[in-house]
Amino acid sequence: MATLIKNAKIATDSWQRLDRATDGSLPSVPATGDVLVSLPLWQAMAGELLGRNGGRLGVWLDGSEDPAQIADSLEALSLVAIHFAQFTDGRGYSTARLLRERHGWKGELRAIGDIQRDQLFYLSRCGFDAFELNDGLDPQGALSAFTDFTEAYQTSVERPLPLFRRRVAEAV
Amino acid sequence: MYLYDAVDQRLVDERVAQFRDQTRRFLAGELSEDNFRPLRLQNGLYIQRFAPMLRVAIPYGLLASRQLRALAHIARKWDRGYGHFSTRQNIQFNWVKLEDVPDILAHLASVQMHAIQTSGNCIRNTTTDHLAGVAPDEIVDPLVWCELIRQWSTFHPEFAYLPRKFKIAVSGAENDRAAIQVHDIGLQALRGANGETGFRVLVGGGLGRTPVIGTAIREFLPWPHLLSYLDAILRVYNRHGRRDNKYKARIKILVRELTPEVFRAQVDAEWAHLKDGPSTLTAAEVGRITQRFTRPQYQKLEALSVHYTQALARERGFANWAGRNVHPHKVPGYAAVTLSLKKTGVPPGDATADQMDAVADLADRYSFGELRVSHEQNLILSDVKQSDLHALWQEAKALGLATPNIGLITNIIACPGGDFCSLANAKSIPVAEAIQRRFDDLDYQHDIGELDLNISGCMNSCGHHHVGHIGILGVDKQGAEFYQISIGGAQGNAAALGKVIGPSFAQDEVPDVIEKLIQTYLARRDSEAERFIDVVRRIGIAPFKEHVYGNADQKRENRNGQLAAA
Ligand code: HEM
């Protein structure tokens, strides 16, 4: 089981992932519980999912998927996840910033897929606040990655003002 | 020289600690080779043919004497007593041990240096004109802008895992000495109608296996928007650049596949959101960075030193050197000097630890304690008094650093090739040496005049062979090392890609072929003022080809004839 890290703490995961069956057919929707669905599934079954009586909804995006496609659905969602097929595929960093900075997503933004300790710092700067850490990694050790660096030059989700603007603000 | 402030220093120190821990975990088996690779690459560490290679950044080529001494110390203590200055204003150590690298990085940090993002699929060391700030043809001093780009690109959280490496070069002069047309992004700093600074932005240039000259996507980007516009370009590339094939992953392929017009429209659409946002640069920040650069305190001198002109008239050797290796300076009475790392028999760009220490001393005594690394793999003392030139020349000569060959055929740019690089098809160092030996005669070299000769050991083109007036490329022919030769390439404002003259040659044939190219040139030039490249442009490659292959065929026939007779 992957370990969930949320807000820089180890957390328990209430979300169940739902995707098409291997034969391509749509899965049956659990009546309750938190479910995280792929974008194609969301596009196919949003009505049914929204019609449930209990449980929260989330959508995950692959690296190639444009966050604009869920911009109109964000109000109905409690979780957005971005899937990294490999940690070296950096598209999700841009996806995350677009969700936060352009589409105004304030809820949980989770990194899933190939997620390791040494990427946590940059991921969190791009707006992720939850991470499903790969199996076999030491979760406690991973937590220290959030403090790899104590400052950053650029603008980011976590520090919207770049260092040069914060310096001026502090000096005043 | 840019001086770190407390934050700059802290970030570099934190990077050392981070990499120390990553190395520890790798050596303890907690981090797999695959997972460690991108991390070590972003700290400049390759695993090469014989040993790991460490590439250290010399941001925009500027180096203080104490930093050069630190490099000498590293070469001595952790390597085999020398280093290799590359075409990207970096230095490479070829024999370091992986477990020593954290200590080496800590030593670098103690002199405000690092190996951050010198490799890997991220934004690399930003390069510029080696005469930045001193060239008479300068329009805008690029150094401050380079440092702003260095800070913006260092640990940029969004762009650490790009489809491929990403290189930015900046030029602020009339003559481009930074090869901005063959970089992922090339920035030409210029002045607008009211004297304000801005940038002409080129994208999608590059060498490698698909050489491309960059396309301008913006003619004048006012300076406050520099970083937000770079963010927009990088974001479009990060999201849409190809990741399915590493040979098609550079931005040049994206620009070509989309067309420059569509690429520009996508950048503009992205930029519309970022423009005037928090990344917008302020005059205060530009001023702050400017203040952190130490600048030479020049004396008021005569435009032309009598001492200098007398020495020129007196000594031919000195005049030869001054003619090639001394460059005009925008401050009266000063000059910039190239210390040539292209002495025959020494691999191009290599310097020993002793030479580095000695050059640091020269920089202290003659050039305000600073120097530059040029993309032609030489060292530059940028602020020398004309009246000191003769004394400097004598000292440089004693150190083997006064070969008067800048701009000439023996100032060869070459990658490390098969002697060090595991990607090589062929060696480049022995070929460079054989050519240097063939043209060792100074009068002959001077008669041939300006000529750029570049050698790469494979199509990755680290030696920029595409933009050499003569380019030599190592190729593999059924397991044997062969060399393909092209002519007509050029760097600078009139950048052009060379054309291959025909089938490739064995190593020992190369000097003869070069000689034939030179003979053709000498026979066809209309005057001494017409350079090799000018003649190629005027008459095309056919006459060169004829001379080379006509005779080569004959030689083969002769050889076959001899074989038949034997
Ligand atoms: C010995 C270790 C080296 C390795 C493994 C290496 C690897 C590579 C590779 C794979 C490329 C092609 C990238 C592409 O086209 O996407 C490349 C390009 C390049 N390398 Fe190297 N290189 C090495 C050393 C050097 C040195 C010593 C220099 C400077 C003398 C250098 C400067 C460059 C430059 C300027 C390019 C230009 C092509 C471009 O980026 O468009 N490299 N290198």
Ligand code: SF4
């Ligand atoms: S051109 Fe090829 S042989 Fe030369 S350094 Fe680059 S990768 Fe190695």
